[in-house]
Amino acid sequence: MTVSASSTQLPLKHLRRGKVREVYEVDEGRLxxxxxxxxSAFDVVMRERIPFKGAVLTQxxxxxxxxxxxxxxHHMISADAEEIVALVPGLQAHRETMAGRAMLxxxxxxxxxxxxxxxxxxxxxxxxxxxxxxxxxxQLPPGLQESSRFEQPIFSPATKAEVGHDENxxxxxMSDTIGAGAAAELRRLSLLVYTQGRDIAAGxxxxxADTKFEFGADREGQITLIDEVLTPDSSRFxxxxxxxxxxxxxxxxxxxxxDYLDAERRAGRWNGEAPPPPLPDEVVSATSARYLDAYRRIxxxxxxxxxx
Amino acid sequence: MSPSSGETxxxxxxxxxxxxxMLELWSPRTRYGQWxxxxxxLAEGExxxxxxxxxxxxxxxxQHLDDIDLGAVAxxxxxxxxxxxxxxxxxxxxxxxxxxxxxxxxxSAYVTDNADLILMRRGLQLLRAKIIRVLxxxxxxxxxxxxxxxxxxxxxxxxxxxxxxKRATLWMQDLVIDLGEIDYRIDALPCRGxxxxxxxxxxxxxxxxxxxxxxxQLDRHVAQxxxxxxxxxxxxQTYTRKLDAQVLSTVAGIAASTAKFAxxxxxxxxxxxxxxxxxxxxxxSSAMAYxxxxxxxxxxxxxxxxxxxxxxxxxxxxxxQFLERTLDDSANRRLVIPESFLATxxxxxxxxxxxxxxxxHPARILRRLSDxxxxxxxxxxxxxxxxxxxxxxxxxxxxxxxxxxxxxxxxDGAARNDMLERLAADPEFGMSIDDMQRTLDPHRFxxxxxxxxxxxxxxxxEPLIGRGGGDDHSDEVRV
Numbered sequence: 001m002t003v004s005a006s007s008t009q010l011p012l013k014h015l016r017r018g019k020v021r022e023v024y025e026v027d028e029g030r031l032x033x034x035x036x037x038x039x040s041a042f043d044v045v046m047r048e049r050i051p052f053k054g055a056v057l058t059q060x061x062x063x064x065x066x067x068x069x070x071x072x073x074h075h076m077i078s079a080d081a082e083e084i085v086a087l088v089p090g091l092q093a094h095r096e097t098m099a100g101r102a103m104l105x106x107x108x109x110x111x112x113x114x115x116x117x118x119x120x121x122x123x124x125x126x127x128x129x130x131x132x133x134x135x136x137x138x139q140l141p142p143g144l145q146e147s148s149r150f151e152q153p154i155f156s157p158a159t160k161a162e163v164g165h166d167e168n169x170x171x172x173x174m175s176d177t178i179g180a181g182a183a184a185e186l187r188r189l190s191l192l193v194y195t196q197g198r199d200i201a202a203g204x205x206x207x208x209a210d211t212k213f214e215f216g217a218d219r220e221g222q223i224t225l226i227d228e229v230l231t232p233d234s235s236r237f238x239x240x241x242x243x244x245x246x247x248x249x250x251x252x253x254x255x256x257x258x259d260y261l262d263a264e265r266r267a268g269r270w271n272g273e274a275p276p277p278p279l280p281d282e283v284v285s286a287t288s289a290r291y292l293d294a295y296r297r298i299x300x301x302x303x304x305x306x307x308x
Numbered sequence: 309m310s311p312s313s314g315e316t317x318x319x320x321x322x323x324x325x326x327x328x329x330m331l332e333l334w335s336p337r338t339r340y341g342q343w344x345x346x347x348x349x350l351a352e353g354e355x356x357x358x359x360x361x362x363x364x365x366x367x368x369x370x371q372h373l374d375d376i377d378l379g380a381v382a383x384x385x386x387x388x389x390x391x392x393x394x395x396x397x398x399x400x401x402x403x404x405x406x407x408x409x410x411x412x413x414x415x416s417a418y419v420t421d422n423a424d425l426i427l428m429r430r431g432l433q434l435l436r437a438k439i440i441r442v443l444x445x446x447x448x449x450x451x452x453x454x455x456x457x458x459x460x461x462x463x464x465x466x467x468x469x470x471x472x473x474k475r476a477t478l479w480m481q482d483l484v485i486d487l488g489e490i491d492y493r494i495d496a497l498p499c500r501g502x503x504x505x506x507x508x509x510x511x512x513x514x515x516x517x518x519x520x521x522x523x524x525q526l527d528r529h530v531a532q533x534x535x536x537x538x539x540x541x542x543x544x545q546t547y548t549r550k551l552d553a554q555v556l557s558t559v560a561g562i563a564a565s566t567a568k569f570a571x572x573x574x575x576x577x578x579x580x581x582x583x584x585x586x587x588x589x590x591x592x593s594s595a596m597a598y599x600x601x602x603x604x605x606x607x608x609x610x611x612x613x614x615x616x617x618x619x620x621x622x623x624x625x626x627x628x629q630f631l632e633r634t635l636d637d638s639a640n641r642r643l644v645i646p647e648s649f650l651a652t653x654x655x656x657x658x659x660x661x662x663x664x665x666x667x668x669h670p671a672r673i674l675r676r677l678s679d680x681x682x683x684x685x686x687x688x689x690x691x692x693x694x695x696x697x698x699x700x701x702x703x704x705x706x707x708x709x710x711x712x713x714x715x716x717x718x719x720d721g722a723a724r725n726d727m728l729e730r731l732a733a734d735p736e737f738g739m740s741i742d743d744m745q746r747t748l749d750p751h752r753f754x755x756x757x758x759x760x761x762x763x764x765x766x767x768x769x770e771p772l773i774g775r776g777g778g779d780d781h782s783d784e785v786r787v
Contacts, residue, residue, distance in 0.1 A: 027338065028374035078329040083438030086430050087329060089535055104329075303663065304444065 010034070010094050011105065019045060020054070020233060026088055026104065029219070030077065033058075033229075035101045041257050042272060048279045049072050055100030055303060056126060056291040057231045062103065063299045064197060064229045070195070071190050074225040075105040075216065100303075107225050108216025111178050113160040117194035120209040121148045122248070123155060124168060137170040147209070147245045153194055155187045158212075185223050186215050197230040204297045207243055209275050211235035219241055232294055253294055256286035321647060324609070330434055333427060334646040337376060342423040343374045347410050349533035350502070352735045353526045354412060359514065368403035375402070383533055386409045392416040396534040404412075407590075413511045415504070417546050418632055419529030421500040424645070425547070427536060428555050429497055431466035435562060436490050438656035440773045446483075447769050450476040453623050455758035456670060457750035458581065459677045466680040469750055469760075472582070472668060476759035477764045481574070482565035484768060487751070490709070491771050493558045500547040501527040501539025522582040544632030553622040554643060559648045560619035566655045570605035573662070577602045580672045587666025611651045617649045677750055679718060682727040685747045690740070692747065696738045706737050 012024035012032060019040050024032040027261065033055040037049035062079035078084050081098040085091050118125050118135070125135050126146045133140060136156040155176040158166035175183040190213050201208045212234050214227040228234045237252035251258060260283045264270040270277045295303050322331055332338060348369045355361040377398060384394035392411075400407035411418070453472035460467040503525070504511045509523050516522040531539040540547050584604050586592075592599030621644050625637045654783040686707050693703035705728075714727035728748075730740040 056729070076328065077332050079326075080329070080437055080441070082440060083329045083434055086433030086437060087333060089430075 004144075011090055011096065020057070020230075026106075029107055030088075031105045031107050032084070032088070032091075032098075033103045033105060033227075034098065035103075039254070039257065041254055041261055041276075044274050044276045045152060046257075048284050050284060050291065051288045052100075052303060053288065053291050056295045057219060057228055057233055058101045058103050059303060060231050060295050061228045065225070067200070068193060068196070068225070068229075072225045073218070073222050075108060075218075077104040078142065079103045079137050081085040085175060091094045095306050099170075101146065104223070105226065106218060108218050110214065110216045112160050112228065113169075113174050113178060113186065113215075115213040115215060116156045116158055116168075116210060117153050117190050117213070118156055118210040118279070119150055119153045119188045119194065119198055120207070120236075120238075121146060121150065122209050124165075125154075125210070128168065141204065146245065146247050148245075153191055153198070155190055157183075157187075182206075182217075182223065186213075189213075189215070189223065189225065192230070193225065201230075201237075202240065203300055204300075205240045206294060206297055207238040207240050207249075209236035209238050209249070232291060236250055237294060256283055256290065256299065288298055313404055319647075321650040321654060326650040327438075327653055327656075327657055330431070330653035333434060336378065337374070337375070338786055339423055339427065340378075340381075340395060342426050343373050343392075343400055343419040344376070346370070346422050346530070346534065347406075347420045348373065349530050350414060350526075351406060351409055351411070352533065353502075353529035354409070354515070357514065357526055359409070359412070360500060362405055365403065365406035365409060367405075367441070369399070369406045370398065372402040377402075382750075392419060395419075399749040403659045413504070413515045415505045415511075415545060417500065418502065421428050421547050422530070422534060424459075424641070424656070425497060425499050425536075425551070428552075428645065430650075432490050432494050432555065435559065435649070435652055435656065436487060436494075437580050438653060438660070439487055439490075439562065442656055442660045442663060443480055443483055443487075443769060443773050445660055446476050446480045447765055447773070449473070449663060449666060450480065452760050453749065454761040455754070456673065457677060457754050458673045459680055461748075464575075466683075468684060468755075469677060469681075471754050471757040472673070473761045474754070475572070477761055479565070479569040480576055480762070481589045482568060483562070484772060486562045487772060489561060490556065491559050493555060495537075495710040497536070497551065498538040498540040498547075499531050499534055500543060501531050501598070503527075503543045506545055507543040523728065535745050542631070546629070546633045546637070549622070549626035549629050549641075549649055550721065552641065553619075553626050554646050556619050556622040556644070560616050563612040563615035563652050563655060563769065566659050567609050567616075569659065569660075570602075570608035570612070573605045574602045574609075577605070579676060580678065581669055583667045583669070585667070602682075604658050607659050608655050608662075611655050615648055615651045615655070618644050622786075641697055664745060666727065674750070679725045681748050681750060681753070683713070684753055685710065685744075688695075688747050689744060692728060693738055698736075698738045703737065706731060706734055712736075 001306065010024055012026060014022065016023040020036050020038045022034045022036065024034065026032050035054035037051060039046050039048075039050045039051045039053060058079055062076060063075045065074045068074065075131070077101070078087065081095050081100070081102060083216045085095055086099060087104060090152060119133070121129060121140075121144050129135055129140055129144060130146075133142060135154055138154075155171070156168055157171060158168050161167060171183065171187065174186075177183075178186075194208070194211055196221035197211070198208045202293075208230060211230055211297050213229065215223060216224050216226045218224045236249075237248040239252050242250055257279070260279065261270065261277070262275050265272055292303055295301075323458065346408050348366070349452060351361050351369060352366060355366065376395075380401065381398045384397045388394055396411050397547065397675045400410055403410070423625040432747070450473040453476070454474070456492055457469045458472050458475065460470045502512060503509055509527070512526060516526075527539045531537070540551075574585060579585065583600065584602050587598050591597075592601045621640065625640055625644075628634065629637060690700060690703045693698050710727050710730040714722075714725050714730060718725055728741055728744045731737045733737065734746065748779075
């Protein structure tokens with residue numbers, strides 16, 4: 001039996017609650033990130049929890065960070081609850097709450113920029129392109145379709161909005177905000193990590209259409225990859241076998257949920273705003289299965305929670 | 309971690325092998341963070357026993373447990389030539405109200421020794437977490453192959469069959485025993501507590517104006533504050549280095565268990581039965597392009613031998629601690645203790661990686677088994693021959709001759725073991741080839757091996773590793 005993390009109560013200072021994650025302070029130098037099983041769609045957080053979703057997000061991030069060892073400095077110390085307890089004995093009684101979904105991290109000074117990399121023309125980028133033929137203010141070749149693959153992935157930074165949607169900004173504006181040197185390095189690392197991740201996932205049936213990275217500066221001032229990395233929540237995952245440019249693509253992970261909500265909307269049973277309609281069990285378990293499948297495909301391993 | 313610049317020596321344990329969690333544990337920051345916590349525990353204890361330390365002092369200490377300015381410490385150390393004093397001064401700079409009280413009554417070993425014990429205990433806990441991951445992976449492997457017959461081996465010679473899964477339980481059991489040892493060691497490990505320069509607690513007796521009970525209370529308070537059940541009953545300036553030797557013996561025991569696994573796997577890979585994972589682009593040999601070497605297991609053996617070599621070192625250090633202490637433990641322990649933990653941590657990362665990617669080749673296993681099975685079946689054949697009306701001594705002699713001939717033929721290049729054909733061709737033996745073949749189903753030779761796997765996993769392993777789990781990724785092995 002695995003506890004479904006709707007909210008987590010840990011004996012640590014609670015710093016932030018994100019849509020799906022809690023951030024705790026362990027001490028001056030370390031944070032504990034706990035991903036919950038909450039899910040949102042169309043900007044509305046559902047009432048139901050998606051079993052194992054938090055564990056998938058955390059363990060997938062951990063897996064990617066291990067692949068990137070030696071490529072980019074990162075903030076993870078451990079994503080193993082037993083190890084975390086060994087390093088932070090105060091959490092001893094909370095092993096089960098943390099199991100799978102907690103990550104002990106080094107704390108950094110966060111750069112106030114979302115480092116978005118796009119390999120495909122989708123979402124807000126498609127909207128901008130359709131209106132002005134540009135992306136992040138830069139001209140793109142004419143005649144691209146929705147969901148077209150770019151020859152080269154494009155770095156398109158955004159501001160971190162406290163409320164509402166992040167706003168796409170130009171690289172020049174990013175450089176003004178954080179300095180030209182840091183901006184260039186964040187762009188280089190974002191493109192490098194995305195490209196490596198895209199290639200690995202592509203061989204395993206998942207298109208990572210775009211993704212969002214966050215970076216911080218560690219105590220020594222070194223640029224460090226933080227937050228979640230190449231997960232379904234920080235990226236658009238598309239099933240490769242159904243890829244067809246010229247329209248929007250199905251989501252690898254959230255499609256069952258979106259299909260259900262769309263149907264509810266069309267039937268006039270939901271107005272598209274909170275509170276969301278209740279989700280049937282089949283939708284919850286289908287969504288859970290998608291997340292687990294994404295984990296299994298990318299890492300080649302089964303998430304251990306499944307069999308327990 | 310970023311690759312190092314390559315200008316100077318760097319430890320391969322840190323650069324290549326050990327996990328982030330273990331590296332973090334043995335970092336200067338973790339150690340000095342413990343020193344500050346120890347100073348806080350001491351001050352709180354002294355305050356509660358009547359020493360006039362202000363709330364401000366305690367609050368300031370508590371607010372600055374981890375923001376250690378290592379630059380400031382280094383500057384003090386250059387002037388003072390004393391690491392503990394340098395840290396006291398740097399702590400006092402950020403907690404000025406506590407300045408007059410930090411380290412009151414204590415000697416350096418109060419922070420250095422107690423911190424070492426805290427770190428070793430946490431190191432054991434980290435290794436414990438890694439062993440559990442390995443046991444989970446091996447448990448899944450053992451269950452999957454619980455009834456796959458395979459040739460047994462004694463004296464590194466063919467012996468009665470066992471199963472692939474049963475063999476895995478032998479590796480697991482060693483680690484289960486190590487887990488028990490870790491748990492005992494963690495439980496039995498005392499802290500050094502508050503003992504003073506030669507262990508007599510004289511400075512604390514003076515601080516509490518001759519009140520023996522208060523000195524004992526302070527010792528207990530510190531033990532409790534840093535999470536230990538007990539403080540060591542008596543000590544010199546330092547806790548007896550026998551404790552280090554015991555801890556490193558526990559750690560070396562883990563390394564030995566993993567080395568036995570790795571050696572076994574190298575043997576199995578040499579006969580092509582089971583292989584460690586091999587990446588698609590991995591190169592086995594720069595010259596021999598076809599080679600697929602068991603390099604991960606070789607690395608486990610390599611590191612395990614290093615860990616084994618450190619165990620006697622700790623006993624030697626203990627044996628030369630003259631009288632109440634000498635300092636010839638210091639530089640040695642600084643290397644031996646962390647490196648034992650880091651190397652064993654690295655080994656367990658490797659082992660989990662190997663176990664998760666083991667490739668079993670049942671056809672190859674069956675092939676080797678088939679070559680030997682007719683010999684394994686000989687006792688049963690004698691019984692059958694007698695039941696069919698034959699003479700036991702006669703049957704034994706026939707089998708002896710046929711088996712020697714078949715064995716020689718195999719060694720001289722025969723494609724398969726033809727002992728049964730030789731016997732069937734002998735009318736006096738009195739059994740048809742079909743009758744004899746029926747005795748050769750390999751599953752008939754594995755005894756209770758599959759059941760032993762089930763019993764071992766269900767009764768011994770499951771209660772230990774729990775069902776909760778949750779994480780599956782393994783630390784990446786840098787090949």
